[in-house]
Amino acid sequence: MTVATLDTRTPMPHKSERGFFSLMAPGARRAFFYLFVIGVGFIIAFPVLWLVLTSLRPASGMFYVHRGTEFTLDNFFEVFENRIVIKAYINSAIIATLATVLSLGITVTSGYMLSRFRGPIASGWFSIIYVFRCVPYISWVLPLYILTQNLGVYDTYLGLLLPHIAVHICFFSWLMKGFFDGIDPSMEYAALIDGCTRWGAFVRVALPSAVPGLAALAVLCWLWTWNEFLFALLLTSHQTPVLTVVMAQFVHELGIEWNLMSATAVMALGPALLITFFGQKYVITGLKI
Amino acid sequence: MAEVVLNQLVKSYGGMAAVRSIDLTIPDGAFAVLVGPSGCGKSTTLRMIAGLEEISGGTISIGGRVVNDLPPKDRDIAMVFQNYALYQHMTVYDNLAFGLRNRKESEARIAEKIAHAASILSIEPLMQRRPKQLSGGQQQRVALGRCIVRHPQVFLFDEPLSNLDAKLRAQMRIELKRLRERVPATSVYVTHDQVEAMTLGDIVVIMKDGLIQQVGTPLQVYNDPANLFVAGFIGAPAMNVFKGKLDAAGEKVMVEGVALSVGERNRAALRGHAGREVMVGIRPEHIALGSHGNQLEGSVDVIEQLGSEMHLDLKMGNAAFTVARVAPDAPIRLHEKVTVSIPAERLHFFDADSQQAIRPASLSGALAA
Numbered sequence: 001m002t003v004a005t006l007d008t009r010t011p012m013p014h015k016s017e018r019g020f021f022s023l024m025a026p027g028a029r030r031a032f033f034y035l036f037v038i039g040v041g042f043i044i045a046f047p048v049l050w051l052v053l054t055s056l057r058p059a060s061g062m063f064y065v066h067r068g069t070e071f072t073l074d075n076f077f078e079v080f081e082n083r084i085v086i087k088a089y090i091n092s093a094i095i096a097t098l099a100t101v102l103s104l105g106i107t108v109t110s111g112y113m114l115s116r117f118r119g120p121i122a123s124g125w126f127s128i129i130y131v132f133r134c135v136p137y138i139s140w141v142l143p144l145y146i147l148t149q150n151l152g153v154y155d156t157y158l159g160l161l162l163p164h165i166a167v168h169i170c171f172f173s174w175l176m177k178g179f180f181d182g183i184d185p186s187m188e189y190a191a192l193i194d195g196c197t198r199w200g201a202f203v204r205v206a207l208p209s210a211v212p213g214l215a216a217l218a219v220l221c222w223l224w225t226w227n228e229f230l231f232a233l234l235l236t237s238h239q240t241p242v243l244t245v246v247m248a249q250f251v252h253e254l255g256i257e258w259n260l261m262s263a264t265a266v267m268a269l270g271p272a273l274l275i276t277f278f279g280q281k282y283v284i285t286g287l288k289i
Numbered sequence: 290m291a292e293v294v295l296n297q298l299v300k301s302y303g304g305m306a307a308v309r310s311i312d313l314t315i316p317d318g319a320f321a322v323l324v325g326p327s328g329c330g331k332s333t334t335l336r337m338i339a340g341l342e343e344i345s346g347g348t349i350s351i352g353g354r355v356v357n358d359l360p361p362k363d364r365d366i367a368m369v370f371q372n373y374a375l376y377q378h379m380t381v382y383d384n385l386a387f388g389l390r391n392r393k394e395s396e397a398r399i400a401e402k403i404a405h406a407a408s409i410l411s412i413e414p415l416m417q418r419r420p421k422q423l424s425g426g427q428q429q430r431v432a433l434g435r436c437i438v439r440h441p442q443v444f445l446f447d448e449p450l451s452n453l454d455a456k457l458r459a460q461m462r463i464e465l466k467r468l469r470e471r472v473p474a475t476s477v478y479v480t481h482d483q484v485e486a487m488t489l490g491d492i493v494v495i496m497k498d499g500l501i502q503q504v505g506t507p508l509q510v511y512n513d514p515a516n517l518f519v520a521g522f523i524g525a526p527a528m529n530v531f532k533g534k535l536d537a538a539g540e541k542v543m544v545e546g547v548a549l550s551v552g553e554r555n556r557a558a559l560r561g562h563a564g565r566e567v568m569v570g571i572r573p574e575h576i577a578l579g580s581h582g583n584q585l586e587g588s589v590d591v592i593e594q595l596g597s598e599m600h601l602d603l604k605m606g607n608a609a610f611t612v613a614r615v616a617p618d619a620p621i622r623l624h625e626k627v628t629v630s631i632p633a634e635r636l637h638f639f640d641a642d643s644q645q646a647i648r649p650a651s652l653s654g655a656l657a658a
Binding site: 189209 | 339340341360361362364366367368370371372374375376377378387388391392435439
């Protein structure tokens with residue numbers, strides 16, 4: 001039978017099975033894979049591990065981290081006693097949270113508009129966001145500095161919140177547009193026919209479907225503001241210290257207090273890790289859309 | 290229930306016309322199917338009736354009321370979408386209740402209506418599930434249920450079966466027919482599938498390039514296509530079309546060097562075209578093996594055995610192909626010369642330039658009315 005002859009023939013290797021890796025034994029291939037993953041993981045995690053290590057070392061042992069065996073929590077105690085650091089910690093949390101909450105409403109509606117509407121208003125808004133996104137981030141800073149000075153909001157919550165909200169809108173409207181692009185608009189059409197107004201269809205049908213996207217957005221907004229340095233550096237001073245800026249102030253004319261800076265940085269990592277840990281599920285599903 | 294009237298309906302996007310002047314009256318309780326190739330404007334027309342698309346010109350009235358400027362929710366319509374468009378974050382029950390709650394009906398009344406619709410569609414066990422946990426067929430039933438519970442004046446269907454596999458599609462088609470008996474309402478159904486159009490429609494509206502090509506009952510559009518496009522679109526396999534030339538008397542037509550009689554029925558209409566070139570159409574199912582009446586000879590190029598029937602691709606003269614549907618056990622071999630007979634009464638004639646059908650006067654009059 002022809003079928004039998006066909007079966008005895010060696011099958012042609014699949015295209016993707018040819019090449020360097022196919023020559024390895026399956027075990028070696030797996031070992032290679034793990035080695036690669038561990039290597040990359042180490043490269044990414046190394047700075048953080050080094051940071052944690054530094055924060056646990058006394059100031060005197062700073063440059064001998066790799067040799068020393070002496071560990072201490074004194075750095076953390078010292079940082080906790082520093083009222084500026086604590087104030088900055090609280091300020092950062094308040095500003096990140098407020099900026100996220102306040103920008104979310106605008107970002108979501110703006111993303112929805114970019115996704116669903118055509119016409120002069122939508123395309124005008126699109127152009128504005130696009131232009132602001134294209135402008136180098138750093139070039140926003142000087143005008144904002146002058147503006148906040150003139151408006152009398154320099155070094156206040158408001159003075160830092162407003163620019164952050166603006167950035168959120170410009171940068172994350174796109175993200176939200178992406179989420180809504182992934183949601184079938186016919187659901188909203190069905191809602192329109194089922195008795196909803198356009199706004200009703202958005203709030204009652206599109207928005208609930210976008211919850212994973214919203215959560216992802218909130219996480220990203222919060223982390224952005226929490227980690228942001230440039231605006232904070234130029235738009236705040238002693239009245240409203242912010243954690244990232246305070247951290248940088250351990251660099252001064254008498255030297256760099258690496259141990260204290262690291263301890264503060266490790267403290268700053270805490271909430272960010274927490275948010276990322278609980279939010280990553282949404283961020284991943286959200287970005288998948 | 291209500292009559293739906295489209296009057297010189299136009300839709301253009303920028304300079305592009307998607308729908309170019311459509312006049313159509315769908316009588317109260319009728320099931321009209323808009324059918325045509327993609328981009329013919331059928332979905333746009335439906336969406337304009339629904340109010341999801343703005344109207345560029347003309348009017349739409351439902352039940353004697355012009356609805357041009359009414360939002361969808363005030364048009365008293367219900368729509369089934371191609372991808373079901375169920376509210377993903379709600380249970381099936383809440384999906385069905387959504388429209389009724391918007392109308393502020395009492396929960397007791399809603400439960401009653403949903404129970405009724407659910408029993409018609411046999412979706413009672415699914416009530417607490419979410420759309421994602423349902424199969425395509427079940428989702429489609431729920432989408433139908435969402436329409437039924439509202440008792441709208443008009444049902445709109447936007448290719449509701451095209452996401453289902455072939456077997457399920459045939460099943461749902463039958464269910465839709467059955468549903469019509471139980472829930473009679475004016476319906477507009479959009480599809481690109483001519484089988485759905487023929488089997489479901491009381492009225493079949495064939496569209497192309499934003500224009501209506503023909504409106505008629507399924508039998509009318511099958512038996513008397515208004516032009517070459519309709520002739521080719523309705524029926525599978527498609528109608529065979531040849532170039533032909535009428536003789537001076539308009540009684541015979543020369544096709545591939547063979548003179549065919551035009552038949553009693555067509556003679557009067559063809560008189561005006563005597564001596565001119567025409568397109569001659571014949572449906573595969575009307576071609577029979579044998580040698581009586583009009584005859585054509587060809588060699589068998591391809592045989593498609595379907596079990597219930599056999600399709601023969603015949604090659605005649607200058608690469609003209611003809612498909613004939615014959616009995617599955619006909620003793621035919623590849624490349625064999627066969628003679629087929631073509632009943633003169635089954636021939637269709639079309640103007641070679643305008644591609645419009647050349648039809649007996651009585652018939653064209655009746656259709657226009």
